[in-house]
Amino acid sequence: MRRQQTTHQPERGQALVEFALVSIVFFIFVFGMIDAGRAVWNYNTLAQATREGTRYAIVHGSDSTAPSGPGSENYTPPDSDTMVTEQVEKFGGGLNPSRLTVRAEWPDGSNRAGSQVTVTSEYEFEPIFNFLGIVSFTMTSSSTMEITN
Numbered sequence: 001m002r003r004q005q006t007t008h009q010p011e012r013g014q015a016l017v018e019f020a021l022v023s024i025v026f027f028i029f030v031f032g033m034i035d036a037g038r039a040v041w042n043y044n045t046l047a048q049a050t051r052e053g054t055r056y057a058i059v060h061g062s063d064s065t066a067p068s069g070p071g072s073e074n075y076t077p078p079d080s081d082t083m084v085t086e087q088v089e090k091f092g093g094g095l096n097p098s099r100l101t102v103r104a105e106w107p108d109g110s111n112r113a114g115s116q117v118t119v120t121s122e123y124e125f126e127p128i129f130n131f132l133g134i135v136s137f138t139m140t141s142s143s144t145m146e147i148t149n
Helices: 014-059 082-091
Strands: 100-105 116-125 137-146
Touching: 014 082, 014 100, 014 116, 014 137, 082 100, 082 116
Parallel strands: none
Antiparallel strands: 100 116, 116 137
């Protein structure tokens, strides 16, 4: 019995070319998903840290032994309290503090019980894979609560 020889000369390297073309799209997708996951994680961390900063401010009202807000030594008008900022940074583990901005505002102008406090945090998200066309952007989280103490 005689074997028929087949040559695949025209198809030689076809699989390599197909892999090269498909792998580019695949890796762009994978790297994009990694950065998207980081962005979601950073936003969740920012939101939780902002809530913790607000919680700190509402339990450290004018009747507290270590008050925050208007009238305290940590407050710099119109919207800065170092202790609230420290709490946001403390609970913002994984966020780069140099790209984090915290504003604490007492809309009623008072840190007495029943007044409100609003903490707003902004974070500049820097993607790892910026060669994909993803540019840095600012995430913002805000929390408003009523002072209890």
